[in-house]
Amino acid sequence: MSQTIGELLRRAVCDLKCGGTAEPQAAAQVLLADLLDLPRLSLFLETQRVLSTPQCDAYAARIRRRLQGEPVQYIIGTQEFWSLSFAVNTSVLIPRPETELLVEHGVAHARQWCSRHAAVHVLDVGTGSGNIAISLAHAVPQSRVWGVDISWDALQVARSNAQYHAMADRIRWIQGDLSVPIRETMPQVALCTANLPYVTAAEWEQLPRDIKAYEPALALCGGEDGLDPIRRFVILAPEVLASGGMVILEVGWQQAKTVMEVLWQRDAFVDVGVERDLAGIERVVWARKR
Template sequence: MNSEWNQMVTVAQAYRLGTRFLEGYRVESPRFISELLLRVALGWDRTELFTRFHEPLPSEAAHRFITWLKKRAEGIPVQYLTGEQEFFGRSFRVEPSVLIPRPETEILVETVLREADNIWKGRSVTAADMGTGSGAIAVTLALERPDWGIVAVDRSPEALNVARQNGVKNGSGDRIRWLQGDWLDPLRKRDIRVDVLVSNPPYIPVGEIPHLDAEVREHEPRIALDGGRDGLDPYRILVRGIPAVLKNPGLVVFEVGENQSEIVGNMLEESLAGAQVSFVSDLAGRPRVVVARTDKR
């Protein structure tokens, strides 16, 4: 590949070389990935890229672009190369210490907002995000509902550092309380009670991890994937502790994996007597979110 770059190339030529290189390694969507990496390497938006297509490619951008192409061919996710991922229309910093936010998790956030509005009719509430990772859920809730109090918990100090950066980046950092610890422990130790508890925990059964796509299996943090033998260990831990931290009325919203919704729903019904449990499906019709609502007053 490097031999083709020995002479000065234009932005257009770099785009074509990048596309051809990725095609050779059978990387999915080679044209899109080549364009994206080139734009980020240059610091340009899409309009600027195509209006300046025939300009020479600066050497620093060329070096960055070539390095990223090679790493993408090795299976490293694009988001870890560019250092960002969009979620709920906002840009979030990501690095290998955090799971890359998925579009389906936006359904989780939408559900929290809708259900909370139904219960509290726009009044201020306190919400806790368990296993916050990149902070995408906590930061989004803080921005969508500026009058809410938000607590975000993660056991990983590296993940919390990324989450704090995303709070600052998106202008919500000073309204979120960041706590390090295992699941509900930081809330219990500080006697924090919340109206809303939300989580997208690890839910992949440990035996299925070797069969995940290589870029997920080999590059995303295992701690954010491994849900134990059946993928349900984090839910068991959370559900056992919820009565001690959830106010009444209260709302619990979990993202779940395939074939887990009914089991998690039953856990919540047993833990929260009288709770109304419902499910929200993704665009493919699969139950993706479990909701438990307690309305005793």
């Protein structure tokens, strides 16, 4: 049955609220705006527009998926990060806004490096959708980037995002464990970024259904205290870093102190530092190779 945009939105918000969905207004609007290929604001200028029956049915199907817990980003297939649009599916973590802090630090270091060297080589470990690797390549045109992920399916998403942003010739995607597959084949890099899984076993149990049932466990679970992949990577990172190069890591709440200690214990690093995100959580930890 045909309905107007206004009627559809009111009904969807009501259904999502009754279903206990977080942020029902935003979800109802984003799902409809994306379906109609309109900016979200335009929905409010066109509340009386009548949609066809196939359009109404397609919207109802999207609302049903959201009611079952599927994140809006997987339903529409995109997430914005660093002001760029990234395709996402259930093979990759949905990029989070706090990860932009890691990119900010990476861009600052890469630009500084470029002022003293002709090129800057960057390695992004646990690249997922390629959001960090592609944002860095976009912001630093002199950079040459390698993105590694253990998941082949994630790398397919990263590869297509690089093509979409016309970065395919500047980024190489490699499947493997941390920096192991590239340590003998690539030049030493000026910058290593890594947003590796860091959710603890106890936190995993408490995660909301929308995350646990849809986002890949491989992207989230970091072992008992969440730090298994990060600890292993801190051991490997000095091999691939050039002298003066930086490793920049995203960490979970209450993990920064331990990760900084692990970095200090590696004789290879100096200038260990940390920065809080907008929520006040110590989120990004870095160190410079001697």
